[in-house]
Amino acid sequence: MITAAAFTPVGFSKSAASEYTVSIFQVVTIALLTSWIVAVVFTPVIGFKLLDPKALIAKAQKHGEDIYDTPFYRRFRKLLTWCLRNRWKVILATILIFILSIVAFGNLYNNNFFHLQAAWN
Numbered sequence: 001m002i003t004a005a006a007f008t009p010v011g012f013s014k015s016a017a018s019e020y021t022v023s024i025f026q027v028v029t030i031a032l033l034t035s036w037i038v039a040v041v042f043t044p045v046i047g048f049k050l051l052d053p054k055a056l057i058a059k060a061q062k063h064g065e066d067i068y069d070t071p072f073y074r075r076f077r078k079l080l081t082w083c084l085r086n087r088w089k090v091i092l093a094t095i096l097i098f099i100l101s102i103v104a105f106g107n108l109y110n111n112n113f114f115h116l117q118a119a120w121n
Helices: 002-006 008-012 016-050 053-062 071-085 087-105 114-120
Strands: none
Touching: 008 016, 071 087
16 A cells, blocks of 8 residues: 555656656556455455365374474474574675665666656746
8 A cells, every 4th residue: 555655646747757657657556456455355265265174184183283394394494593593694695685786776777758858848
């Protein structure tokens, strides 16, 4: 909802850039609002219909009452535990990736619509 509201000035702007960006505003707003409605209304209903309590109990008993005792979850737990124990390494890696993305952003071609603004005035 907040992201859709953030795009509102783009959609109602009267500049040359809005001629090109109004369709982006419309698509993003419709997609986000539809996604929100599906997440709030349909996901709980579908989850309730799809989850069979008897099958879940059978799966829990098969795994010794721990449905997360599978190879995937063991590897995930190991990764998560490492990240929590080495949180400063994870934070540093995140900051470094962010800085690298800023540096890489400087290499992008700058294409703006300011040269079209004169035509609208």
